[in-house]
Amino acid sequence: MEQLIETNLKKKKLEELLQDAASRSDRFSITRYFDDYMSEDEYNMMQKEFMDAIMEDHRRRVNAYENNIDGYYDELNKLFYFKNDNDAKSYFDELLNQDIEAYQSIQYIEFENKKPSSLKIPEEYLIERKLTRISPVTTGPVFEIYTFSMEAFDDIKATMKKLFSSYKIYGGIFEDLCLYNGNQSILKICSHEGYAYFDKKDA
Numbered sequence: 001m002e003q004l005i006e007t008n009l010k011k012k013k014l015e016e017l018l019q020d021a022a023s024r025s026d027r028f029s030i031t032r033y034f035d036d037y038m039s040e041d042e043y044n045m046m047q048k049e050f051m052d053a054i055m056e057d058h059r060r061r062v063n064a065y066e067n068n069i070d071g072y073y074d075e076l077n078k079l080f081y082f083k084n085d086n087d088a089k090s091y092f093d094e095l096l097n098q099d100i101e102a103y104q105s106i107q108y109i110e111f112e113n114k115k116p117s118s119l120k121i122p123e124e125y126l127i128e129r130k131l132t133r134i135s136p137v138t139t140g141p142v143f144e145i146y147t148f149s150m151e152a153f154d155d156i157k158a159t160m161k162k163l164f165s166s167y168k169i170y171g172g173i174f175e176d177l178c179l180y181n182g183n184q185s186i187l188k189i190c191s192h193e194g195y196a197y198f199d200k201k202d203a
Helices: 011-023 040-066 069-080 085-104 150-159
Strands: 002-005 027-033 126-134 139-149 167-169 172-181 184-190 195-199
Touching: 011 150, 011 184, 011 195, 027 150, 040 069, 040 085, 040 126, 040 139, 069 085, 139 150, 150 167
Parallel strands: none
Antiparallel strands: 002 195, 027 139, 027 172, 126 139, 167 172, 172 184, 184 195
16 A cells, blocks of 8 residues: 655654555665756657657546546536536647646756766666656656666665755656566655655565
């Protein structure tokens, strides 16, 4: 069962949570906001991923409304009192337009003349580095996400003073620690907004 955590755990409670999550995880990721150089290919791949997600979210919303999945049709009509299907279509089109505006707000010119950061990433533990606009806990800005094997986890734990904090590590400032086991999220922390989701299932 997934538990929402909004208390900024410290010391013993934090240690207990991290130890439990780590014991059931096979990898973890940390995220930083990205404002360095990227190649045009990296930019195009990032933008394609974001647009694909935007269009999938749009299709999902419309389908949920048309088929009243989990009462979505009833819920929206209680909120907005749509007069007809055209009103509903306009609502979903407006949401899509807002998402497309967010997509267009990031342009390649912002990155093409920048210099790369001098990070000290432990390559022996690195599983993946990814530039994306879709992090495990939020979307929109440009993120650089590093995924590591659990052998590097003590490095992160040593920098954590509280649950919702940033981590000055490897020459950068990271946040949003997330732990996984296969396709399952064990712990997801949204540091800046101050909430986390924890899988409470036994090991």
